[in-house]
Amino acid sequence: MINAKSANHINLKGVGKKFNLSPTKKEGILFKCLNLFSAANTAAKDSNGFWALKDINLVPQDGKIIGIIGCNGSGKSTLLRIMAGIYQLDEGKISIGGEVVYITSFGQGLMPKLTMKENIYLVGSLLNLNQKEIKQRFDEIVEFSELKDYVNTKVYKFSSGMISRLSFSATIYCVKHKNPEIILIDEALEAGADLNFKNKAIKKVEELIKGGATVILVSHELELINRFCDWVLWLDKGRIFKEGLPQEIISEYIKTNA
Amino acid sequence: MSAKFWQKIKEITNLSLSLAKANFKLRTEGSYLGILWYLLDPLLMFVVLFIIFSQNLGSQIAYFPIYLILGLIMFNFFSTATTNALGAITNNATFVKSIKINLESLVISLIIQTLYSHFFEIIIFAILLIFYGINPFYLLAYIPIIFFFSLMTLGLSFVLATIGVYTSDLNHIWRFLTQILFFATPIFYSIKKPNIIFILNPLVYYLKISRDLIIYHQRPTIGFCLIIITMSLIIFSIGLFVFQKAKNKFAENL
Numbered sequence: 001m002i003n004a005k006s007a008n009h010i011n012l013k014g015v016g017k018k019f020n021l022s023p024t025k026k027e028g029i030l031f032k033c034l035n036l037f038s039a040a041n042t043a044a045k046d047s048n049g050f051w052a053l054k055d056i057n058l059v060p061q062d063g064k065i066i067g068i069i070g071c072n073g074s075g076k077s078t079l080l081r082i083m084a085g086i087y088q089l090d091e092g093k094i095s096i097g098g099e100v101v102y103i104t105s106f107g108q109g110l111m112p113k114l115t116m117k118e119n120i121y122l123v124g125s126l127l128n129l130n131q132k133e134i135k136q137r138f139d140e141i142v143e144f145s146e147l148k149d150y151v152n153t154k155v156y157k158f159s160s161g162m163i164s165r166l167s168f169s170a171t172i173y174c175v176k177h178k179n180p181e182i183i184l185i186d187e188a189l190e191a192g193a194d195l196n197f198k199n200k201a202i203k204k205v206e207e208l209i210k211g212g213a214t215v216i217l218v219s220h221e222l223e224l225i226n227r228f229c230d231w232v233l234w235l236d237k238g239r240i241f242k243e244g245l246p247q248e249i250i251s252e253y254i255k256t257n258a
Numbered sequence: 259m260s261a262k263f264w265q266k267i268k269e270i271t272n273l274s275l276s277l278a279k280a281n282f283k284l285r286t287e288g289s290y291l292g293i294l295w296y297l298l299d300p301l302l303m304f305v306v307l308f309i310i311f312s313q314n315l316g317s318q319i320a321y322f323p324i325y326l327i328l329g330l331i332m333f334n335f336f337s338t339a340t341t342n343a344l345g346a347i348t349n350n351a352t353f354v355k356s357i358k359i360n361l362e363s364l365v366i367s368l369i370i371q372t373l374y375s376h377f378f379e380i381i382i383f384a385i386l387l388i389f390y391g392i393n394p395f396y397l398l399a400y401i402p403i404i405f406f407f408s409l410m411t412l413g414l415s416f417v418l419a420t421i422g423v424y425t426s427d428l429n430h431i432w433r434f435l436t437q438i439l440f441f442a443t444p445i446f447y448s449i450k451k452p453n454i455i456f457i458l459n460p461l462v463y464y465l466k467i468s469r470d471l472i473i474y475h476q477r478p479t480i481g482f483c484l485i486i487i488t489m490s491l492i493i494f495s496i497g498l499f500v501f502q503k504a505k506n507k508f509a510e511n512l
Contacts, residue, residue: 019510085358086509102358109352113287114280125276126357128269 016091067229075238098181112156145169277367296378329445331379339372343415351512406490413497
């Protein structure tokens with residue numbers, strides 16, 4: 001899967017990300033000051049650091065679909081957030097060329113006290129659309145979410161399934177126009193919606209993926225990974241444990257976790 | 259640089275306005291009086307202070323009620339904006355962690371929102387001006403003043419929002435500091451001879467120039483205007499610089 005060309009859209013070399021797990025973080029200034037004088041401080045600093053990602057090399061060929069699987073806490077989302085530019089890396093090199101779209105479920109981020117309509121406008125703005133562009137997509141979003149009757153209902157009255165429908169529909173229609181070169185999908189397809197909607201959503205994502213972008217797909221739905229991906233990375237404790245063709249990696253993954 | 263730069267400015271403005279709109283709706287949500295609160299808040303505060311102070315302190319100041327309310331609403335703008343800024347990033351943690359957005363917008367939107375409610379307060383103020391027989395035309399001079407005042411407030415808000423990500427202690431400290439500032443600023447009293455506290459308090463300058471122009475129709479010296487402009491630009495630049503330096507680390511610290 002390593003491509004000889006250097007101008008790939010995604011190019012990760014020895015990427016590492018360290019999180020500070022120090023319990024003192026939220027304990028206030030006083031605690032931090034006291035800690036300064038403690039001899040254990042310097043030693044503690046290193047042991048508290050936790051490498052969420054280490055030595056990640058990933059240079060996918062443009063236009064390929066890469067799946068990432070692994071247990072909770074294996075670093076999947078962290079890796080995507082680094083590629084999306086939300087997190088900064090602590091080690092290694094990364095180069096991202098082209099428009100990136102990061103699709104994740106942020107149902108909790110919706111404003112519960114605003115109506116569905118207001119929330120759609122908010123999400124649209126957050127995804128960098130202006131009022132006119134959102135207006136153009138508004139009907140499609142409502143239509144796709146099948147929540148037409150609740151456009152003026154406040155979101156706190158929604159069930160969790162409805163929220164994930166809304167969040168997914170708004171996101172997917174707001175990013176669709178961008179013709180991104182890179183699409184990062186972080187478990188956006190499995191957040192509590194029913195089977196009918198899930199199938200619809202998968203189809204929608206398929207349309208987006210088939211546009212020729214390089215796609216990184218994080219999912220616990222192994223069947224999806226198998227169906228879409230050209231190559232699969234298995235992350236374990238922040239490292240690439242195995243990589244290869246979907247079928248091989250997935251069957252091994254299932255065996256290990258059985 | 260320029261095309262990309264302007265594109266970014268446009269994006270930030272768009273998002274700031276949308277966020278301000280959403281927040282504005284949130285504030286009036288579920289309240290019977292809704293938008294009226296924007297007028298009632300400053301009015302009630304004004305009535306209380308007027309009753310307390312007009313007898314003793316106010317008697318030496320010309321047009322004391324006007325003097326008082328202008329100081330009050332300007333201070334109100336400053337304290338509301340900065341207090342809200344403390345949570346600008348932390349209150350939007352989900353978005354910061356899941357979407358790559360221009361984080362400046364989260365702070366700027368709060369200033370816009372505060373400006374909006376400030377506008378209602380200015381309306382009340384204008385009505386009082388007419389009531390006390392002062393030409394409201396001079397209120398036009400307030401436009402450049404509020405511009406630089408907002409710039410200064412925004413600069414400070416950037417710093418507060420940044421610190422707010424790392425510690426919640428600032429919430430308490432800032433509440434205390436604004437309280438001190440309220441008494442250290444000539445809102446319900448006037449100063450004859452500025453001592454060190456007043457020289458160091460930036461609010462004093464904005465209040466003085468506004469009152470001189472709008473109430474007493476006195477033109478400020480060019481030097482005084484330059485002080486205000488320079489101070490605003492410096493505080494804004496420092497704030498923006500701090501925010502730019504720190505913003506890439508926000509997502510992982512929430």
